[in-house]
Every structure is written in structure tokens, then in C-alpha cells.
Amino acid sequence: MNADTRAVVLLSGGLDSATVAAIARAEGYSLVAITFDYGQRHRAELLAAEQVARAMGVVRHVVMPIDLRQFGGSALTSDIPVPKGRDTDAIGLGIPITYVPARNTIFLSFALALAEVEKAADIFIGANARDYSGYPDCRPEYIAAFEQMANLAVAEAVEGRLKIRIRAPLMELGKGDIIKKGLTLGVDYGLTRSCYDPDASGRACGRCDSCQLRLKGFAEAGMPDPAPYAP
């Protein structure tokens, strides 16, 4: 690989995308990170994304404001309450209330534009079918269809200079294995944030679906979560 072969990484500030960034870095890529400010209620994630980007030594970090609130319909961007205290076995049955319409499609579309400008063939995303089976845009068949479309969409691909690949290396991993993988690659999970409903100082609630899956993952990995939780 060329010393400055770039890859675009979708970086949310959460645990999965930090792990994906570490995987891409370990493969030898220079990282161009893109983070979306989409009116999410968990703004602690944006601060976490900046810290993770710095820790990963990215060569460029784009923070893209997009206004998904205009569409409505999700607990992540509107006033619908975030569900709390659900059994982790029930999480992933059906489409969750935290579903945001076409979110990964919008995110990957911007990543595709950035990939073309940066001449980056590879776009890394932390999509995971196992823990988030409720999100249709986290499934391998969706990722494959996006990749196929992408190679017909941008000039660099159509003219044969770039073969776009959507890389989702966490697709089949459970949360515990994701964390174990990241630890071997030196990810500082204390910088990451996953909570859908943190308090004013950015501490996790410990009870929303995302917190529960994260805590279960750290339990599986046999270590405590280094991120802060509200008492």
C-alpha cells in the first residue's frame, strides 16, 4: 500500500466506529474521518468523535451538519422518549424507535463524495447486523447494494480510476468481540460514547438500548467500561 493511501471512515464517537477506525489504521490507511452533526440529542458523541479522531491521528476530519430533524419520526432527533430498561434479548426485535429514516444511506452518500475528492477507494462503516438487526441499513445485502450503486455514481469509479469498496468489518461480530478486537489495536474506549440519552456532563444513562448493549459487551470482554456513567 502507498504511504498515503487514504480511506474514509464514518466516525460517530461511539464504540463501533472507533474500532473500525483502528482496523483501517492497522491495515495501513491514512484516515479521513467524517462525522455527522444531525441534531442528535446525544451531542456528547460529537465531542467524543473529535477526541477519537485525534487519538487515531486522522489526516482530515470533516464534521458535516445535516438537518434530519426536518423529517421527524425518530427518538434520536425529536421529542419521542428514548426507551429505557429493555431486556437486551428484546433489543433488535423489529424496527426500533431510535431508527432514523435512510440514515446510513445519507451518511454513506456524503462519505462517497468525500472518497471521490480524496481518491479513497475504501469507505469504512461500523454497521453491525448482529446487535442491531432492527436497522435495515445495517445488513450485508444493503451494504452490497450501496457499493454497487456507488460504483455507478461517481466519475472516479465510472472512469475506472477507483473501485469503491464499502467495508463493514464488524458486520458479523458480537459486541464483546468488537471490544476485544479494539483492545488488541489499542483503542481507548474511555474516549468513546454510546448513550442515546446522556446527562448534561456527557455521562451515560446506563439504561437505554445502546448503553445496555455496550455494558453487556464489556461484560463479555471481561473488563469494566472505562467511559463515565451517571450514578
Next chain:
Amino acid sequence: MNADTRAVVLLSGGLDSATVAAIARAEGYSLVAITFDYGQRHRAELLAAEQVARAMGVVRHVVMPIDLRQFGGSALTSDIPVPKGRDTDAIGLGIPITYVPARNTIFLSFALALAEVEKAADIFIGANARDYSGYPDCRPEYIAAFEQMANLAVAEAVEGRLKIRIRAPLMELGKGDIIKKGLTLGVDYGLTRSCYDPDASGRACGRCDSCQLRLKGFAEAGMPDPAPYAP
């Protein structure tokens, strides 16, 4: 068709998208229009989009700000000069400097989110392979690939309640035939704007690629362009 069967229409304020909106309306749809404010230099288009939306009687008009300038690389969003006075036969050979990376993919992704929220199966876009062969994301194979991906991306489609269709009714039409079609449907082309480089009062330059294609189209349709041009 139900009295309030909705369709999403990508409305730029240009001639093509106004025609597409009229086609969708003639098919009996209630129109939900989406217009992108993407830092384009031709802001006269945004005002035109509002006027066209009003004239078409849309039930909702979303104006979505997106920041494509962060990516750079196009004469439409940066300081690269817009080409002028090119022969219309040369327009469409190769990727034009006015190409914006992944533009239609980003636009269609937002339209897809809106379609899911509005329970609209049909998304209308003014893509045209004939006059704009330089844009890879205006080709039928691209549109088909996006449609396939879209039906794997959103919950309404995956759960079988909506079969997303990307409708590009102008795909094979020349500019003259697009204008003739629109005139039979009552489109007021005096409201539309196409110029890549209008003056401060929104008058067209008459010399950029877009103006030249437009003027050629009106000549083919056998009528003068009712939109204003700088002297």
C-alpha cells in the same frame, strides 16, 4: 390512485425538475418537493424553486441546507470559473467541471428519507442522460442501482409496505421535447432558472453550458425562452 397518494419530487428551480413535477402532478400525485441549498453559486435557482413549488400546488416543500463546499472540487460550489461559450455539441463529452461529487446520490438519499416519512413510494428526478451524458449519476443504470439499494435501506420497504420507485421520466428526452411536454402540462417556464452564473438580479448569462442547452431547447420547441437574460 388515492386522493392523497404522495410523491417526492426533487425540485431545483430549473427547467427539467419543473417539467418532472408537472408530469407527477398530471399522474394524480400530491407533490412533496425537496430542494437543496448546497452553496451553489446560482442562488436564483432557490427562489425559482419556491415559485415553481407554489405554482405546482405542492402539499409540502422541504428546503434542505447541505454543505457540499466542504468537499470542494466543483465549479458550482467553489471558485473555479464556470466555462462559457462552449459549442453545445462539445457539452457532454467527458465529466464537466460543473460536476459535483455524488450529488444525485446525496439528493436521492434525502429524498428517500422524506419518501419514507411521507409514505411516498415514488421519487421523481429530472435526470437526463441525453443532454448531460457527462454526469455518471444521470444514467439509467445508476438510477436502477439506486432504486435497488433504496428498497433494502428503509424500514417501510424492507417490511413490505412500500416499493420505492425512482422515476426519471425525462431520461431519454432531448431538451426541445422536454419543453414541449411541459408546455402541454401548463408549466410556466418563465418561473424557472437554469443558468450556472446569473447576474445579481437573477438574469441568465446566456453563455454557460446550461444556458446554451436551454436556449437550444427553446429553439427546438419553436418558442422564445420566457426567462430573463442579461443584455
